[in-house]
Every structure is written in C-alpha cells, then in structure tokens.
Amino acid sequence: MMADTLPKVEGKLTAQAPLAPLVWFKSGGAAQWLFEPRDRADLQTFLRDLDPAVPVMALGLGSNLIVRDGGVPGVVVRLGKAFAKVTNSADLTLDCGAGASGILVSSTARDNGIAGLEFLRSIPGTVGGFVRMNGGAYGGEVKDILVDCDVVMRDGSLRTLPVAELGYTYRHSELPDGAIVVAARFKGRPGKSEDIQAEMDRISASREASQPLRSKTGGSTFKNPEGHKAWQLVDEAGCRGLTRGGAQVSEKHTNFLLNTGDATSTDIEALGEEVRRRVKEKSGVTLEWEIQRVGIK
The missing domain is CATH 3.90.78.10 (UDP-N-acetylenolpyruvoylglucosamine reductase, C-terminal domain)
Known part of the structure; x- marks a missing residue:
C-alpha cells in the first residue's frame, strides 16, 4: 500500500510508524500506516475514500494492548488533542471526546458537581477504549453512565448509538466492526465536589497500593x-x-x-x-x- 494510493489527509499520516512507544508495554512492531486525523471531518473523509479492503484499527493510550512483534497491517488511527475535550453539555451530563483520559473526565465531573464517574479515574485509557470495552473498576462500569456515543463507521458515515444498542456485557460491547468511537455522553448524579474528590483519592490510593503502576x-x-x-x-x-x-x-x-x-x-x-x-x-x-x-x- 503506497502513499499515492491513500486518500489525502489534513492530519498526519506516517508510514511504518513504531507502535512500541505508544503502548504501555513498550513492545511490538510498527503500524503499516499511522493516521492522526486533524478533526472528525478529516477522519470521515479518509475512511470514506480508503479502499474498503484495507484494515483499520483505533488506538487510544495503548494501556490494554499487546501489539505483536510483526506489526499491524493497514491503518492504525490515533485520536489526538482535537478529540480530547470534555465539556458540561447538559444536566449532569458530560460531552467527552474519544481521546479524553479517564482522569480528565472524572476531574471535569468533580468540577461540575457530577458524582458517579469517579471510577474512571482508575482506568488507564481513553473514552474510546472505555466505550468499546465497557471499561470498569471499583464498582462502576461504562454501561452505568453512558447515554450514547458517536462513531465513525468504516465507510466514513457518522452514527450516534444509544447505550441500549451496544449490547454491553462484562468488558465487552457489540460495537459494529470497524466503527471508531469519536465522542460519548456520560451522565452521573448530583454530588458535592469535595465528596467526589475524596472518592477519587480513595480509589487512587487503593490502586497505588495494589497495582504495579510504575512498571x-x-x-x-x-x-x-x-x-x-x-x-x-x-x-x-x-x-x-x-x-x-x-x-x-x-x-x-x-x-x-x-x-x-x-x-x-x-x-x-x-x-x-x-x-x-x-x-x-x-x-x-x-x-x-x-x-x-x-x-x-
């Protein structure tokens, strides 16, 4: 797959991009192509115009991932800062870009007096991964707080999927093949910022005590x-x-x-x-x- 056979992009497209630096294990091979889209429209256009036979995989923080030593064929899509915003969009609801970290989401919830999202503080990943895997810890799961999510399909079309359509079970969703999560809405319950912070501190301390976080x-x-x-x-x-x-x-x-x-x-x-x-x-x-x-x- 040569560069001149790929759609033009506004973001960054890198051939034979090493993935080991981007994943927590710091091991594994290269992506045949790594695409970092400038924005949602750039991602949609690229996928629409890309040969449907080319495999596409989304990569978040790479925390829950083994990239095998032979590398990843096709295109690996990594969502950067343009997809990492979190805003208080409605009553007790946060609008989260798929590239936002659990720490950013839970901290924004705290600042807006939204309880129930504290467990996201303890999951080392991004919103896109949480939604795909029904991420959970310390008694909470994404299925408990997700309202809906926006996904870009393999053909470049944009769909909004309500939580009921994701078929959530333990650490699993029925997100359509090839779909890339670009945003999600999480809804919590009213809470006091100081109580939310205390729960986040408790979770952090528990995690620090029991898990090899420095490895x-x-x-x-x-x-x-x-x-x-x-x-x-x-x-x-x-x-x-x-x-x-x-x-x-x-x-x-x-x-x-x-x-x-x-x-x-x-x-x-x-x-x-x-x-x-x-x-x-x-x-x-x-x-x-x-x-x-x-x-x-």
Whole structure:
C-alpha cells in the first residue's frame, strides 16, 4: 500500500510508524500506516475514500494492548488533542471526546458537581477504549453512565448509538466492526465536589497500593471468571513472579504482566498463555484475555 494510493489527509499520516512507544508495554512492531486525523471531518473523509479492503484499527493510550512483534497491517488511527475535550453539555451530563483520559473526565465531573464517574479515574485509557470495552473498576462500569456515543463507521458515515444498542456485557460491547468511537455522553448524579474528590483519592490510593503502576504493563490481563477473581486463580496456580524472556507475572498483583526491560510482545503473550495453561490445569477454569492482542506474530 503506497502513499499515492491513500486518500489525502489534513492530519498526519506516517508510514511504518513504531507502535512500541505508544503502548504501555513498550513492545511490538510498527503500524503499516499511522493516521492522526486533524478533526472528525478529516477522519470521515479518509475512511470514506480508503479502499474498503484495507484494515483499520483505533488506538487510544495503548494501556490494554499487546501489539505483536510483526506489526499491524493497514491503518492504525490515533485520536489526538482535537478529540480530547470534555465539556458540561447538559444536566449532569458530560460531552467527552474519544481521546479524553479517564482522569480528565472524572476531574471535569468533580468540577461540575457530577458524582458517579469517579471510577474512571482508575482506568488507564481513553473514552474510546472505555466505550468499546465497557471499561470498569471499583464498582462502576461504562454501561452505568453512558447515554450514547458517536462513531465513525468504516465507510466514513457518522452514527450516534444509544447505550441500549451496544449490547454491553462484562468488558465487552457489540460495537459494529470497524466503527471508531469519536465522542460519548456520560451522565452521573448530583454530588458535592469535595465528596467526589475524596472518592477519587480513595480509589487512587487503593490502586497505588495494589497495582504495579510504575512498571511497563498492560493493566488487568485476564477477565474475572464468574464466581472467581483472576488474580487469585493465577496465584493459586503458582504463577506469581513467573517469567518468560523479559516478561514477568507481577509479584504485587498477579493479574498484571510486566515488561521487565527488554521483553518482546511474543514473550509477554507466551507468558500469558502459560499462565492460562497452568490455571486450567490447577483449577479447571479457562481464563479469558482482557488485554487485546493485535497484529502479526
């Protein structure tokens, strides 16, 4: 796929763009093309005019992602500052760009006396990822606060999808294939700013105490199976501190994998599969990946 076969853009289009610097694990290959659109119209025009056979993938903060070492074919779309605004749009409702972080959304909610969005403070990602994955933590889930979201479809058309159409289940949505979330409305409940801040502080402290936040990691690796905690199953299977190449199961929180320095994505994914094998052998439970794995091995 040569540059002259791609639609003209107003934003930035980079060939063979390294993705490792853009993801939390700091590993993996390059995007065949990385597109950073100037605005929504730029994204719509590009997707409308792009050969429908070319695969397209959205990338947020790269916190819940393993980019395989062979890289990602097609186009990776990364939404920048133009998509990172959060405004108080209506009664107890925030209008959030898909590139906005959980910290920005929860802080804006606090400043406007909107409670119920505090849990977003603890999810290392952007609104687009939260909406796609039904992000959640500390008793809250996106499905509880989402009103609707705007998505650009693979053909460049813009659709607004109400929460009822997203088919939310645990860490999963039925967002249409190829759809890129560009904005979302979240609604909370009335609250006092000082109480909201106190809850955000409590969540931050709890997270700091229990998770390896200063490490190269990908967040929660496996979904919690019905009736179980993933970390406990991993621990009971004897996997605390287990290594594969430069990858390690965190000693601090066993549902986190770490890049201890020079791990390849192959190391990290293989370690995760070994953990799944040992857990299945020990407890009979099959762990499902929560971290998305993309690209060519």
